[in-house]
Amino acid sequence: MFIKTLAPQDQFILKLVPIMAQASQILLEEYQNYCAGGEFNIQEKSDYSPVTQADLKVNRFLLKQLAEFTPELPVLSEESDYSARSAWSRCWMLDPLDGTKEFIHERDEFTINLSLIEGNETTFAIIAVPCEQVMYIGYQSQLPYKYSFSRQEWFQYQIEEHDLAAPLQIGLSHSSRNPKYKNFIEPILRDRAVERREAGSAYKFCMMLEGEIDIYPRFHPTSEWDTSSGQALLESIGGGLMTLDGKPFQYNQRETVLNGGFIAFRDQYCKKIAYEALAHSGILD
Secondary structure: OEEEEOOOOOHHHHHHHHHHHHHHHHHHHHHHHHHOOOOOOEEEOOOOOEEEHHHHHHHHHHHHHHHHHOOOOOEEEOOOOOOOHHHOOEEEEEEEEEOHHHHHOOOOOOEEEEEEEEOOEEEEEEEEEHHHOEEEEEEOOOOOEEEEOOOOEEEEEOOOOOOOOOOEEEEEOOOOOOHHHHHHHHHHHOOOOEEEEEOOOOHHHHHHHOOOOOEEEEOOOEEHHHHHHHHHHHHHOOOEEEEOOOOEOOOOOOOOOEEOOEEEEOOHHHHHHHHHHHHHHOOOO
């Protein structure tokens, strides 16, 4: 849960907050225009995924702002050229619109993901939620903040004991019809009630921070910019995101930016349940 607090006295955070708030406002205005039936351009990328004028507009804005804020850091963005990334030991990782399909289907569960990669780890992360006018922000080594930029109020995460009597909340994508998800949930149901919570892309990480999702399994592809921010924020509260064989994702280390399957968990109790379910699901056979 998050409890109200004073603004952090951290200049890195305080300088990034207005940049991300403005980026969120740009994206929100694009979404409102799209939902109102205004002229709107949607294209298809080489991998057949959609890219909209909103992705590109937010990308341009953030590339410019980050170049002014941290000129020494390159930006590995979904919507830009990152062919030189193997030479980058430190960089920003950006998804200017995570949840493009949610955006197109007029579901407000899309986010802006920004993270700082140092070596192979994410050390700092922000997930902004334009339609809720909030952002989750912090270092991987500290409990994260939540900032409401519509109300200019700060909150900080407070760790709570896991409620063992409550149903286990499993986060799923709206399009998760793969039988692997049913196979994953079935072993859990033998011992515990389960609530399925469908939500868009990285928005599920925000729900985990809010205690609304306990475990988020993913058996279909994502990219590094989809998971970097969420992983760091989960690690900061004692949870995490790991491969199906139990290793934390590393960033900007492989030839591809595509991820394999993963399990995200809110705390170590949920991790234990998730990997026991995975072992009994037949998915790894």
